[in-house]
Amino acid sequence: MAVTQRGEAAGRPAKGVRRVGASVGLSDEQLIEMYRMVALARAIDERMWVLNRAGRIPFVISGQGHEGAQVGITWALKKGHDWVAPFYRSIATAMTFGMTARDMMTAQYATANDPSSGGRQMPGHYGHAAHNLLSVSSPVATQILHAVGIALAAKIRKTGQVAMTFMGEGSSNQGDVHEGLNFAAIHKLPFVLVIENNGYAISVPSSKELALPDVAARASGYGIPGVVVDGADVLACYRASKEAVERARRGDGPSLIEAKVTRLTGHSSDDQQTKYRPAEELEAERSLDPLPKFREQLTAAGVLDEELIARIDAENKAVVDDATNFAESEPDPSPDNALEHVFAEGVEGTF
Numbered sequence: 001m002a003v004t005q006r007g008e009a010a011g012r013p014a015k016g017v018r019r020v021g022a023s024v025g026l027s028d029e030q031l032i033e034m035y036r037m038v039a040l041a042r043a044i045d046e047r048m049w050v051l052n053r054a055g056r057i058p059f060v061i062s063g064q065g066h067e068g069a070q071v072g073i074t075w076a077l078k079k080g081h082d083w084v085a086p087f088y089r090s091i092a093t094a095m096t097f098g099m100t101a102r103d104m105m106t107a108q109y110a111t112a113n114d115p116s117s118g119g120r121q122m123p124g125h126y127g128h129a130a131h132n133l134l135s136v137s138s139p140v141a142t143q144i145l146h147a148v149g150i151a152l153a154a155k156i157r158k159t160g161q162v163a164m165t166f167m168g169e170g171s172s173n174q175g176d177v178h179e180g181l182n183f184a185a186i187h188k189l190p191f192v193l194v195i196e197n198n199g200y201a202i203s204v205p206s207s208k209e210l211a212l213p214d215v216a217a218r219a220s221g222y223g224i225p226g227v228v229v230d231g232a233d234v235l236a237c238y239r240a241s242k243e244a245v246e247r248a249r250r251g252d253g254p255s256l257i258e259a260k261v262t263r264l265t266g267h268s269s270d271d272q273q274t275k276y277r278p279a280e281e282l283e284a285e286r287s288l289d290p291l292p293k294f295r296e297q298l299t300a301a302g303v304l305d306e307e308l309i310a311r312i313d314a315e316n317k318a319v320v321d322d323a324t325n326f327a328e329s330e331p332d333p334s335p336d337n338a339l340e341h342v343f344a345e346g347v348e349g350t351f
C-alpha cells in the first residue's frame with residue numbers, strides 16, 4: 001500500500017515509496033522486467049489452454065498461480081552459469097532462466113527443432129542444454145538427484161555454480177528427496193530445493209499428503225535452513241532465494257524454500273478440478289493469484305501505471321502470437337530418426 005507524503009503531487013507516488021525493490025537490491029527497471037515475465041508466463045500458459053481445447057496441442061500442464069514464486073526465486077540465479085532442474089509446472093522458471101516463448105511453444109507442438117527434446121519428450125517437459133536447464137523428469141522428484149549431482153560436480157570443480165531444483169509438495173514425500181537433501185547437507189553442496197506447495201497432488205489434498213503444515217519444517221532434520229514464503233509475493237520469494245543462493249555459493253550448503261502457491265487450473269488439461277474442489281475454495285484461491293497482486297504492488301509504488309501495463313500486455317500478446325505462429329509452421333520430427341537419443345547406438349551385445 002502506497003504511503004502518501006504531504007506536499008507531493010496528487011496521484012504521484014511518494015519519495016521512498018518508489019523504490020519498492022530497494023530492500024532487496026532491485027531497481028525499478030528490474031521490477032518491470034520481473035512483472036513482464038510473470039505476465040508473459042501467464043499469457044503463454046493461457047494460450048496453451050486455448051490451443052489444447054482447439055485441438056492444436058495434445059496436453060497442457062499449467063503453471064498458472066505459480067508464476068510469482070517461479071520468477072522471484074529463479075531471478076536470484078545467474079543465468080548461463082548456474083543450473084536448474086525444473087518440473088512440469090516450471091514455465092515461468094524456464095523462461096526466467098533463458099527459454100523464449102518460441103522455445104516453449106515448439107515443445108508443446110513437439111516440432112523437429114524444439115530445443116527441449118526435438119519433439120521426443122512429453123509436452124510440458126521443457127529443458128534447454130544451452131541454458132543449463134535440465135530436461136524435466138516425468139517420475140516426480142527424481143530431478144533432485146540430478147541437481148544434487150550437479151552441485152557435487154560444481155563443488156569438486158570449484159566452478160562457483162549453484163544447482164536449484166523445483167517440485168510440488170506431493171513430490172516432496174518421495175524417497176529421493178530424503179536421499180538428495182541428506183547427501184547435499186552432509187557435503188555442504190551448493191544446492192537449493194524449492195517446493196511449490198499448491199495444496200494438491202492431482203486430486204489429493206495436502207492433508208492427505210503431509211502430517212504437518214509446512215514441508216520446510218523438515219529442513220531442520222537435515223541441519224539446513226528451511227523457510228516458508230508467500231508464493232504470491234514475488235519480492236519475498238526473491239529475497240528468500242537470494243539468501244539461499246548466496247549461502248550455497250559461499251560454501252555453507254543447501255537450503256529448502258517452500259513457496260505457498262495456488263493452482264489456478266486443474267492438474268492438467270486432462271483434469272477437471274471442480275469434481276473434487278468446492279466452488280468456495282476455488283473462488284477463495286483466486287485472491288492468491290500472484291499476477292494481480294504484483295501488478296497492484298508495483299502500481300501502488302509508482303513503478304507501473306495503466307499505460308505501461310497496457311503496453312506490456314500488448315507486447316506479451318505479440319510475443320505469444322509470434323511463438324504460436326512459429327510453432328504452427330515448424331516441421332514435425334521425421335519418423336526416420338524416431339529412435340535417435342532413445343536407445344544407445346553402436347553398443348554391442350544383448351540386453
Ligand SMILES: Cc1ncc(C[n+]2csc(CCOP(=O)(O)OP(=O)(O)O)c2C)c(N)n1
Pocket residue numbers: 089138139140167168169170171172198200201202267
Ligand atoms: C514417481 C511418480 N509417481 C506418480 C506420478 C504421477 N504424478 C504426476 S504429477 C503428480 C502429483 C504431484 O503433486 P505435487 O508434487 O504436489 O505437484 P503439483 O502437480 O501439485 O504441482 C503425480 C502423482 C509421477 N509422475 N511420478
Ligand SMILES: [Mg+2]
Pocket residue numbers: 168169170196197198199200201202
Ligand atoms: Mg501440489
